[in-house]
Amino acid sequence: MFLAKLMLLGSGELGREFAIAAKRLGCAVVACDRYPNAPAMQVADAAEVFSMLDGAALRAAVEKHCPDFIVPEIEAIDTATLAALEEEGWQVVPSAKAARLTMNRDGIRRFAAEEQGLTTSRYRFAETEDEALAAAQAVGLPCVIKPVMSSSGKGQSTATTEAEVRTAFAYAIEKMRGDRPMAIVEEFIRFDSEITLLTVAAADGIHFCAPIGHRQEAGDYRESWQPAAMSPAVLEDARRQAATIVEALGGRGLFGVEFFIAGDRAIFSELSPRPHDTGMVTLIGQDPNEFELHLRAILGLPVGTIVQRGPSASAVILADRSCREFRFEGVGAALAAGSAETPVDLRLFGKPETLPGRRMGVALARAASVEDAVAAAKAAAARVTIAYDEEK
Numbered sequence: 001m002f003l004a005k006l007m008l009l010g011s012g013e014l015g016r017e018f019a020i021a022a023k024r025l026g027c028a029v030v031a032c033d034r035y036p037n038a039p040a041m042q043v044a045d046a047a048e049v050f051s052m053l054d055g056a057a058l059r060a061a062v063e064k065h066c067p068d069f070i071v072p073e074i075e076a077i078d079t080a081t082l083a084a085l086e087e088e089g090w091q092v093v094p095s096a097k098a099a100r101l102t103m104n105r106d107g108i109r110r111f112a113a114e115e116q117g118l119t120t121s122r123y124r125f126a127e128t129e130d131e132a133l134a135a136a137q138a139v140g141l142p143c144v145i146k147p148v149m150s151s152s153g154k155g156q157s158t159a160t161t162e163a164e165v166r167t168a169f170a171y172a173i174e175k176m177r178g179d180r181p182m183a184i185v186e187e188f189i190r191f192d193s194e195i196t197l198l199t200v201a202a203a204d205g206i207h208f209c210a211p212i213g214h215r216q217e218a219g220d221y222r223e224s225w226q227p228a229a230m231s232p233a234v235l236e237d238a239r240r241q242a243a244t245i246v247e248a249l250g251g252r253g254l255f256g257v258e259f260f261i262a263g264d265r266a267i268f269s270e271l272s273p274r275p276h277d278t279g280m281v282t283l284i285g286q287d288p289n290e291f292e293l294h295l296r297a298i299l300g301l302p303v304g305t306i307v308q309r310g311p312s313a314s315a316v317i318l319a320d321r322s323c324r325e326f327r328f329e330g331v332g333a334a335l336a337a338g339s340a341e342t343p344v345d346l347r348l349f350g351k352p353e354t355l356p357g358r359r360m361g362v363a364l365a366r367a368a369s370v371e372d373a374v375a376a377a378k379a380a381a382a383r384v385t386i387a388y389d390e391e392k
C-alpha cells in the first residue's frame with residue numbers, strides 16, 4: 001500500500017514539509033519528537049513522543065513501527081543507538097556516521113578540516129574557562145564561542161576581550177544540549193556573505209541547488225534568498241568542497257552545506273545532513289524543493305533536473321514570549337500583498353506553544369530581483385502578528 005515507511009526523529013517545521021512531500025509520494029510517516037502535536041505529527045500517519053537522546057525509547061519506537069528509513073530531523077539524537085540500529089540492518093538517513101559527526105561541532109569540524117582538508121576558520125575546543133582563554137589566544141580575538149552541541153545559534157556569542165571570553169564560555173555551557181560541557185572557540189570571520197549550498201547525493205549522482213544567501217541575527221536566520229550572487233570560481237570551489245565532504249560522509253540524502261564567502265575564499269562552516277532552515281526558500285523558488293529532493297534521494301529515485309524558478313526569498317515569523325494560548329493575525333493582509341509578478345505565500349508551523357525567539361512561521365516570495373523578493377517576504381512576515389492570550 002505504501003511506497004515506504006519513514007520514521008522522522010524530530011518533527012518540527014522541516015520535518016513537516018518533508019512529511020507532506022512523503023505523503024504526496026504515497027509514503028507512510030511516523031513522526032517522533034519530545035512533545036505531542038509537534039508540526040510534523042499533525043500531518044503524519046502515527047506519532048511517538050520521547051526524547052531523541054533516550055536510546056532505549058528510540059529503539060523501542062523503531063522496533064514497534066519497523067520503518068524502511070530512519071530520518072533524523074534534529075541534531076541531538078542518541079547516535080550510539082543509531083549506529084547500533086544501522087549495524088543491525090536498519091537504514092539510517094543519510095548514514096549513522098553523518099548523524100554522529102554532525103551532532104557535535106567537534107565531530108564535523110575535525111572531520112572537515114583535519115580529515116577532508118576543507119578550508120575552515122581557525123578553531124580550538126575548550127572544556128574549562130582556562131582552556132577557553134588559551135583557545136581564544138590561539139585563534140585570536142574577536143572569536144565566536146558555541147556549545148559543541150546546539151543549533152539555531154543557541155548558546156553562541158562573540159567575544160572581543162578576555163573578560164568576554166569568560167562570559168561567552170559560561171553562556172555556551174549554560175545553554176548547551178546533551179551532557180558534554182564543551183565549547184568550540186572559532187576565529188571570527190569577517191565575511192562578505194554567507195551561503196547554504198544544498199547538495200544532493202542521489203542514485204543519479206551528486207546534484208547542487210543554486211546557492212542560498214542568508215542573513216543571521218543572534219546565530220539564527222532571519223531571511224534567505226536564492227540564487228545568491230557569487231563569482232563562478234568561488235561557487236566552483238564551494239561545490240568541490242561540498243562534494244568532498246558529502247561523499248566522505250556517505251549515504252543518500254540532501255545536505256545543507258554552509259560557507260562563509262570572504263573575497264575569493266569559500267570557508268566551510270558546518271553542514272546539516274538533512275534539509276536546512278534557510279532552504280525553506282525552495283518552497284517557493286525551486287522544483288523539486290529541498291524536502292522533495294531529500295525524499296527522492298532517500299528512496300533511491302533519480303533527482304533529474306533541478307529547476308530554479310527565479311529570484312526568491314523567505315523571511316521568518318518569530319514569537320517574542322512564552323504562551324500556550326495565541327492566535328495569528330494579519331494572515332489575509334500578508335497574502336493579499338502578493339501579485340502575479342510577486343507571488344507571496346506563508347507557512348505557519350502549528351507549534352503548540354510560543355517561546356521568546358521561537359520560529360512560528362515563514363513568509364515566502366518570488367520577484368523580479370532577489371532584493372525585491374527579500375523585501376516582499378519581509379513585508380509579508382511583518383504583517384503576520386501573534387496575539388497572545390492570558391495563560392488559561
Ligand SMILES: Nc1ncnc2c1ncn2[C@@H]1O[C@H](COP(=O)(O)OP(=O)(O)OP(=O)(O)O)[C@@H](O)[C@H]1O
Pocket residue numbers: 121144146150151152153154156186187188189190194216219220221258269270277
Ligand atoms: N566563525 C564565525 N565568524 C563569523 N560569524 C560566525 C562564525 N560562526 C558563526 N557565525 C555566525 O553565526 C551563525 C550561526 O552559526 P552556526 O551556523 O555555526 O550555528 P548554528 O547554531 O549551527 O546555526 P544553525 O543551526 O541555524 O545552522 C552563522 O551563520 C554566522 O552568521
Ligand SMILES: NCC(=O)N[C@@H]1O[C@H](COP(=O)([O-])[O-])[C@@H](O)[C@H]1O
Pocket residue numbers: 010011012013014015073074151152276277351358359
Ligand atoms: N536550524 C535547525 C532548524 O531550523 N531546525 C528545525 O527547527 C525545529 C525545532 O524547532 P523548535 O526549537 O522551535 O522546537 C526542528 O525540529 C527543525 O524542524
Ligand SMILES: [Mg+2]
Pocket residue numbers: 258270
Ligand atoms: Mg549554521
